Amino acid sequence: MSNTFKRIVLASRPAGAVTPGNFRLEEVPVPEVADGQVLVRNHYLSLDPYMRGRMNDSKSYAAPQPLDQVMIGGTVGEVIASKNAKYAVGDKVVGMFGWQELGVSDGAGIQKVDTTRIPLSAYLGSVGMPGVTAWYGLNKIIAPKAGQTVAVSAASGAVGSVVGQLAKLKGCRVVGFAGGKDKCDYVTGELGFDACIDYKAARDGKELYAMLKEATPDGVDGYFENVGGEILDTVLARMNAFGRIAVCGMIAGYDGQPMPLKNPQLILVSRLTVEGFIVSEHMELWPQALQELGAAVAQGKLKFRESIAQGLASAPEAFMGLLKGRNFGKQLVKLV
Structure with a gap:
């Protein structure tokens, strides 16, 4: 094994859209493994929209990503050296080692995973944080009943695709939003949504509303929000009384674009719950969620798709593509 490895750090904070210059690729020495520690070779790195918010030095739900430190990110990999009795060489683990090829841990913050029936990469997607995000927002906030209509933005993505499939398993009518015919065909043909609206095909807000109205003849009872902007305005106008909206992300505004609501009074008029x-x-609900998600993937009831960039150096471009919706499914970087 080489005595050095590569990592990517945040070199500067974005002023607007993220650029390659905001990152720096470094080569550093492989650390010594102390008693109680393990050395992990990361096989896959997860790229997720939340990372964009962490790049800003502003008030948020979590501390900003420090400059000149390894970019935050979920990883899955294999233990290649161990001085910890709980972990053996060859164990597959999920953790948060960030944008780097190797990681060292004392055992805290990593967890062994079983790859006999579930692919290793899935622990960063449907059986990982995105899957649990979908599970929580759908079950604990939207809480749909069979026969109700659930809408999902970014429906072909890592979170939205799980939301829709779980809602279908509950007997709901599910309508997604995605950008482009290929993504919409995947959402309906492969994932089993009842309809998918190609928002890129709408010439304006009126046409987008007409497309949603046609797909939701009985209105919308629950909405899982990943995008914000015009899609949120459109769905608000179709929400039924006492509808529930789970707000997971607002990716349309992550690069600094303002996203004012056009008709916020609809929240009151329709007596909506927006959370x-x-x-x-x-975290107390993660074991239950992961157990259900893992069983669904193993049984073939929960399908997923991945966009995989090759090599750590490709991470910045893949991340910028993710923010612009260029990925198809879960965005990963293959490190090995």
């Missing part, structure tokens, strides 16, 4: 949430604040 934002951060899934890491509900």
Whole structure:
């Protein structure tokens, strides 16, 4: 094994859209493994929209990503050296080692995973943080009943795709939003949504509303929000009385674009429940969620798709593409 490894640090904070210059690729020595520690070779790195908010030095639900430190991020990999009795060489683990090829841990913050029936990469997607995010927002906030209509933005993405499939398993009518015919065909044909609206095909807000109205003849009872902006305005106008909206993300505004609501009075008129949430604040529910998600993936009831960039150096471009919706499914970087 080489005596050095690569990592990517945050070199500067974005002024607007993220650029390659905000990152710096470094080569550093492989650390010594002390008693009680393990050395992990990361196989996959997860890229997620929340990382954009952490790049800003502003008030948020979590501390900003420090400059000149390894970019935050979920990882899955293999233990390649161990001085910890709980972990053996060859164990597969999920952790938060960030944008780097190797990671060292004393055992805290990592967890062994079983890859006999679930692919290793899935622990960063459907059976990981995105899956639990979908599970929590749907079950604990939207709480749909069979026969109700659930809408999902970013429906082909890592979170939205799980939301829709779980809602279908509950007997709901599910309508997604996605950008482009290929993504919409995947959402309906492969994932089993009842309808998918290609928001890129709408010439304006009126046409987008007409498309949603056609797909939701009985209105919308629950909405899982990943995007914000015009899609949120459109769904608000179709919400039924006492509808529930789980606000997971607002990716349309992550690069600094303002996103004022056009008709906020609809929240009152329709007596809506609108709740934002951060899934890491509900760790007590993760075991239940992961057990259900893992069983669904193993049984083939929960399908997923991945966009995989090759090599750590590709992470910045893949991340910028994610923010612009260029990925198809869960965005990963393959490190090995």
